[in-house]
């Protein structure tokens with residue numbers, strides 16, 4: 001199970017102060033469980049893991065099998081919560097050099113619809129021009145511009161390269177049951193489709209087809225992922241002392257009220273880079289509102305000790321650090337002995353690379369604590385689907401609780417609309433005539 005160590009948030013926050021928050025955390029948990037919190041029509045994630053049925057997993061796996069059989073590459077089109085969960089899990093589980101070597105057994109999984117970079121899309125379409133590829137089009141609203149733009153290009157290319165009949169087989173839609181352009185298109189074209197439950201918001205949707213289908217297409221064990229989340233869901237029903245997500249939420253809140261406004265999520269495994277991106281979205285979009293919220297940042301260590309290490313050690317003391325530590329690597333690699341010892345590294349001969357990494361982790365933790373950075377440590381046994389499932393639910397639950405402590409609606413994102421309104425006005429989208437006029441005047445254009 002996820003192991004949480006809060007001993008090093010002291011002296012900024014003492015253990016007793018975290019314990020004192022127990023009653024408030026329990027109240028927060030109650031408001032989630034009883035659906036009395038703000039945004040209570042988006043609580044479908046709360047007991048999602050335990051509600052996943054074997055028939056549903058079988059349907060996801062059967063669809064994944066079709067894509068695996070028919071495609072050398074599968075492009076997942078989606079943004080935000082319709083992208084980051086799948087990306088995080090796939091990156092964490094796959095060989096770091098999969099993109100170079102390919103293993104012939106699994107299709108290459110690519111992501112699009114999460115930016116509007118012309119070069120990115122041009123280079124993607126060029127790469128796909130010689131590939132038997134398929135597309136998973138993911139959008140809950142079915143109207144998100146970035147995703148819709150990429151899907152328009154990919155659909156056309158897939159049909160041109162593979163013919164309309166085959167394209168129909170290798171394009172899958174994951175969207176709302178009734179609303180949105182992605183639904184209209186899927187129904188009209190006769191694509192296989194999955195529904196994103198109404199009561200599960202994007203950033204809480206990795207355990208719906210949004211995450212599960214791409215992860216299954218990549219060849220990973222979605223049953224183990226779900227099992228991990230189910231086991232963590234059980235611990236969320238335990239009393240505070242045995243409930244890591246509740247304790248993590250309490251520690252964050254205590255740190256926040258002591259002026260620690262930035263949380264830096266650190267990992268010592270490059271494969272966890274996108275897990276941090278997923279985590280940033282989960283917490284950032286959920287709690288950054290009404291002038292409140294911890295700013296979620298991340299670093300990959302030890303890499304970023306040579307870029308951000310100085311700031312963390314010595315910069316403004318408004319931060320705390322949360323480390324995800326993986327106890328057991330999948331591979332074993334020893335440093336060799338060298339007769340000449342020109343690099344002076346013979347003191348490490350015979351040691352595992354991971355032992356050096358763990359000492360770097362411990363040394364960094366002690367240094368940062370000495371530098372006034374409270375430290376939270378989250379350890380998982382291995383980087384496998386089961387433990388990632390635990391980690392996902394752990395963070396979701398902690399996020400839900402922390403938002404109640406802050407008094408914000410965890411499940412909306414009104415702030416995201418501002419850029420869209422301006423972009424549509426600038427692009428002259430029909431229906432935005434008044435906004436177009438206003439923005440042009442603001443920019444000094446006629």
Ligand code: PA5
Pocket residue numbers: 079080081082138139140141142143144147201202203204285413
């Ligand atoms: O968490 C969220 O709700 C958002 O980040 C959405 O996932 C993101 O904006 C994409 O929306 P959609 O799935 O409607 O395309």
